[in-house]
Amino acid sequence: MTDNPLFDYSPIIDRPRITWPDGRKVAVYVGLNIEHFLLGRPSTSIWPGTADLVPDALNHGWRDYGARVGIWRVIDSLDRHGVRASALLNSSVVDHYPQIIEAGRARNWAWLAHGRTNSVLHTGMSRAEERVVLADIVDTIAAGTGQRPRGWLGPGLTETVHTPELLAEAGLDYVLDWTNDDQPYPLTVPGMISVPYTLELNDLVVFGRGVTGPEYLRMVQDQYEQLRADSQDSGRVLALALHPFVIGQAFRAKYLDLALEFLAAQPDAWLTTSDEIAEHHRRARP
Known part of the structure; x- marks a missing residue:
């Protein structure tokens, strides 16, 4: 047990074996953050010195680049290498x-x-307020995309203590917020699981630390190679978290393309979505 009532402690060495389709060893998905930012609210910033100004042209413009330009570069790379995005969508x-x-x-x-x-x-x-908010988010996404979402990633990976329970009530069945594993695992909320997401291969974190494009490419390769080695015992998940206003910058885009090229060429990689990972795990561990 842990002091977190949402899940129990489960060392990876003590679990049933996970097998992915066609004998693949590492499930790979791209978590593509597609976000909208309010003009008059502080948010993710490249320069905190102006973050409290209204309008904050410096930081808002940097963020806005993703929807206007960066995402289209990312889409080109995804298409080139046959990768379907797991779109993490602000409603x-x-x-x-x-x-x-x-x-x-x-x-x-x-x-x-x-x-x-x-x-x-x-x-x-409150629980009642959150129920209304979640219903609006889910219904808006379902109406706009034609697909009712099954998964959740909170903005800034945030939840309340009631979020997983209310998500299950709304028909969702997995969350990405808890970045504490290389495999899916069950939550204590009936019907809910956690699917791996990443901060360490999250472009917003990585490049914010001063990592260069070539170093990023090496990190993706190293991550895959270690997970592939670990998978001799049981399958693993490699999540790649992307923000178009970061990875979609012109001088970084080719390194994402090279990373996707590398992953697509690996015979033991299952290029998939977080939905498919959750569904496969659910069928294997009902």
């Missing part, structure tokens, strides 16, 4: 960037709920 995107929704629908992306906007963390609500 506000449905109204503000319909061309992105259209592009994702044409490519049969998996759509996950990612809050309303990344300018507001998912916290500070």
